[in-house]
Amino acid sequence: MFKALRLLAVGLAVSFATSAMAQGKTFYWISHGSPADPVWTYFLAGAKQWEKDTGNTVNTSFHNGDVAAHQEAVRAAISAKAAGIVTTSPDPGSLVAVAKEANEAKIPIINFNTPDPTASFDAYVGGDNVTFGKNWAQYLVDKGLVKQGDFVWMPVEIPGATYGVQEEEGIKSVFGPAGITYEVTEATLDQAEVINRMVDYLQANRAKVKAIIGLGDLVTGSIKRVFDQVGVKPGEIPVVGWGNSLDTTQEVLNGYVNAAQWQDPQATSYVALSLAAMEAGGTPAGFNVITGALYEKDKAEIYDKILSGK
Numbered sequence: 001m002f003k004a005l006r007l008l009a010v011g012l013a014v015s016f017a018t019s020a021m022a023q024g025k026t027f028y029w030i031s032h033g034s035p036a037d038p039v040w041t042y043f044l045a046g047a048k049q050w051e052k053d054t055g056n057t058v059n060t061s062f063h064n065g066d067v068a069a070h071q072e073a074v075r076a077a078i079s080a081k082a083a084g085i086v087t088t089s090p091d092p093g094s095l096v097a098v099a100k101e102a103n104e105a106k107i108p109i110i111n112f113n114t115p116d117p118t119a120s121f122d123a124y125v126g127g128d129n130v131t132f133g134k135n136w137a138q139y140l141v142d143k144g145l146v147k148q149g150d151f152v153w154m155p156v157e158i159p160g161a162t163y164g165v166q167e168e169e170g171i172k173s174v175f176g177p178a179g180i181t182y183e184v185t186e187a188t189l190d191q192a193e194v195i196n197r198m199v200d201y202l203q204a205n206r207a208k209v210k211a212i213i214g215l216g217d218l219v220t221g222s223i224k225r226v227f228d229q230v231g232v233k234p235g236e237i238p239v240v241g242w243g244n245s246l247d248t249t250q251e252v253l254n255g256y257v258n259a260a261q262w263q264d265p266q267a268t269s270y271v272a273l274s275l276a277a278m279e280a281g282g283t284p285a286g287f288n289v290i291t292g293a294l295y296e297k298d299k300a301e302i303y304d305k306i307l308s309g310k
Contacts, residue, residue: 024055024056024057025056025057025083025084025277025280026056026057026058026059026080026082026083027056027057027058027059027082027083027084027085027086027273027276027277028058028059028060028061028073028074028077028080028082028084028085028086028087029044029047029058029059029060029061029086029087029269029272029273030060030061030063030070030073030074030077030085030086030087030088031043031044031060031061031062031063031087031088031113032063032064032065032067032070032088032089032090032114032161032162033062033063033064033065033088033113033189034062034064034065034189035062036189036190036191037157037189037216037217037218038217038218038221038244038245038246038247039217039242039244039245039263039265040062040265042244042265042266042307043113043265043266043268043269044060044269045265045266045269046265046266046267046268046269046270047060047086047269047270047273048060049266049270050269050270050273050274054273054277056083056277058273059077059082061073063090064189065090065157065158065161065189066090067090067091067094070087070090070094070095071094071095071097071098073087074087074095074098074099074101074102074109075098075101077102077107078098078101078102078105078107081105081107082107083107083108083276083277083280084107084108084109084110084273084276084277084279084280085102085107085108085109085110085276086109086110086111086112086125086269086272086273086275086276087109087110087111087112088111088112088113088114088162089111089114089115089116089119089162090114090161090162091160091161091162091165092116092118092162092165092166093116093118093119094116095116095119096116096118096119096120099119099120099121100119100120103120108122108275108276108279108280108285109121109122109276110122110123110124110125110272110273110275110276110279110285111123111124111125111126111272112124112125112126112268112269112272113126113127113163113263113268114126114129114161114162114163114166115128115129115162115166116162122275122279122284122285123275123285123286123287123288123289124288124289125268125271125272125275125288125289125291126263126268126272126289126290126291126292127261127263127290127291127292128290128292129162129163129166129167129170130166130167130169130170131170132167132170132261132292132294133166133167133168133169133170133171133213133215134170134171134173134174135170135261135294136167136170136171136213136240136241136259136261136294137170137171137173137174137175137180137213138174139240139258139259139294140152140211140213140238140240141174141178141180143238143258145210145211145238145258146178146180146210146211146238147178147180148178148179148180149179149180150180150181150210150211151180151181151182151183151208151209151210152175152180152181152182152183152209152210152211152212152213153182153183153185153201153202153205153209153211153212153213154168154171154182154183154184154185154212154213154214154215155184155185155186155187155194155197155198155201155212155214155215155216155219156184156185156186156187156215156216156219157186157187157188157189157194157215157216157218157219158186158188158189158216159184159186163215163216164184164215164216167213167215168184168215171213182213184215185197185201187216187218187219187222189218191218191221191222194218194219194222195222195225195226195229198219198222198226199226199229199230202226202230202232203230206230206232209237210237210238211237211238211239211240212237212238212239212240212241213239213240213241214239214240214241214242214257215241215242216241216242217242217243217244217245217248219241219242220239220241220242220243220245220247220248220251220257220260221242221245221247221248221251222247223239223248223251223256223257224247224250224251224254224256227256234254234255234256235255235256235258238258239251239256239257239258240257240258240259240260240261241257241260241261242260242261242263243257243259243260243261243262243295243300243303244261244262244263244265244307245307246304246307246308248260249300249301249303249304249307250304252295252296252297252300253297253300253301253304255297258296259294259295259296260294260295260300261292261293261294261295262292262293262294262295262303263291263292264291264292264293267291268291271289275289
C-alpha cells in the first residue's frame, strides 16, 4: 500500500509540477529541526531537488524546536501569499491556530515528518511515530532482548517534542503490559553535547540498562561513540531506534544497533512539496502518504548507499 501511495504521489508530482514550473511559484518548507542534525540534511536535499526539478522557489528554514519562531515562520509564509506551505509540527497542538490561518487564506498547508491530527493540515507525508515506537518496543520483546522487570533507556534530543511524545506513546503500549520500565532523558541538538550526556548517563546507569531505544537520529547515530567511550562492546546492549544517517547505517552493519528506522527523508520532502503544488493547481490532496521501513543488518547496506550518494 505504501508503495502504491508513493507511486501515486510521484505521478501527481510530474503532472502538477509541470504546471507549477510555468507559474514560477514560491513555496515554504519549514522544519522544527536543526541543520546540525544529519537527518535534516537529507530532508533539505529532497526540498532542493524538488526546487530544481520543478523550477519553483522553495524558501527553507530551521527552528531548532523553538515553537514561537516556527509559528512566526508559518505566519510569514501566509503574509507573503505563499503558493503552498510544507511544515513539520514542533509540538502537539502548536500549529492548530496557524494551520487554520493558512486554510482561511486558501494556502495549501501540508504536514510532514511529525504528524498532528489536531491541526487542519490538508495532508500528511511521513512516518507514523506511534507505530514506529510500538514496533521498536515489540522488536525488543519479540526477539527476547527485554523481559518483565527490565529497564530501557530512551534518550531524545528535545523532550516534549511531537516525535518523541508520539514514539513514547507507542512504546508504552507494549512495555506497560509487559512490565518493562523505561526513562526518557534529554540529549539536546548539539552532537558533541549529545555524546557527553549519553556517556554520563550510561556510566552512571550501566548496570540497570538492559536495552536502548534512540528516539531521534542524533542519539541513535551517536551509539558507537558512546559505547566506545564507556567500554560497551557491539551487541552487548541491544539498541533500536532511528536510522536516517550514515552513522546509524554503519552502526547496524557493525553490530552496535540491532534495528533502525528508515524514514525516506528525501522522498518525504519531495512528495510533501508535490502535494502542495497539486493543491495550488486546484486539486485537493485528500490522502496521506505514509513512509518508513525498519531494517536490520541484512538491509542496512541499501540505506547506507542511498545516504552516501553511491
